[in-house]
Amino acid sequence: MDQKLSNHLLILNKIVELEHSISLSQQISLVQQIYVNGLEAQEALLELLVKRRNIQKLPFDSLDGILFEKLYNSQSNFIQQSLKSYFPHGLMDFSSSCNIEYKHLQTLLIQKQYQKADHLTQLSLCKLVGLDHNSKRNWLYFTDIxxxxxxxxxxxxxxxRLYSREKFGFSSQRQIWLANDCDWEKLWMQIGWKREGIACRYPSEFTWNINAPKGHLPLSNQLRGMQVLSALFNHTFWNE
Structure with a gap:
């Protein structure tokens, strides 16, 4: 068997294994193993992503984020152009009640610019409740939620969630809160918003990278205490 055919079969076998994988760590490992095999391998990953999103229309999960992020960082012009062609608005083309454009937030998260993404998240939340750049405040009250x-x-x-490999997001924070019987102090400590009982100072004492504790980001108005987060964690969305 020649090397080209052997490499082709290796890629196909890895793709099949990836499609049936449910372990996050295994998905990350398999995508990397496939990706390093050159342009043909990257095309195979792109085909898998297109099949999942545009053909099968599966529910979003971490694999979609891993695939899109990896292909987004490809050095191949062909992959870059194909990605833009299949996903002109990014991995997700969102609808919004206030015509919020989420593409920029998506880009910041893919690029791991978490502090900027956190700031944009806060601005987006403010806009969603009717606060714009002319408003006297740029934070939320619990009554806004x-x-x-x-x-x-x-x-x-x-x-x-997608661009942190399920590490960040409101749902991660809420899961930790519920797992601790809704104990706020335990939540603050576990997600790294307090250290030795003392609230972290913004922004220097927060961790703006993927090595932060699970649930660390977004900060979601954390400097204003528990009322906003309580309203967020009890939003009707979680019961739908």
Whole structure:
């Protein structure tokens, strides 16, 4: 068997294995193993992503984020152009109750610019409740939270989840909160918003990379205490 055919079969076998993998760490490993085999391998990953998103229309999960992120960083012009052709608005073409454009947030998250993404998330949430650049405040009250549509809350949470390999997002924070019997102090400590009982100072004492504790980001108005997060964690979205 010649080398080209052997490499082709290796890629196909790895793709099949990847499609049936449910372990996040295994998915990351398999994508990397396939990716390093050159342009043919990257094309195979692109075909898998297109099949999942545009043909099968499967529910979004971490594999979609891993694939898109890897292909987004490809040095191949062909892959870059193909990615733009298949996904002109990014991996997800979102609808929004307030015509929020999520493509920029998606790009920041793919590029791991988490501090900028966190800031943009806060601005987006403010816009969703009717606060714009002319408003006297750029933070949320707990009474604002019900004004955020379920679709928009889902969009923002999904973006953070997909491009952090399920590490960040409101849903991650809420899961930790529920797992700790809704104990706020335990939540602050576990997600790294407090250290030795002392609240972290913004922005220098927060961790703006993927090595942060699970649930660390987005900060979601954390400097204003638990009322906003409580309203967020009790939003009707979670019961839909």
């Amino acid at each position: 019900p004004l955020i549509s379920s679709d928009d809350l889902k969009n923002i949470d999904l973006l953070w």
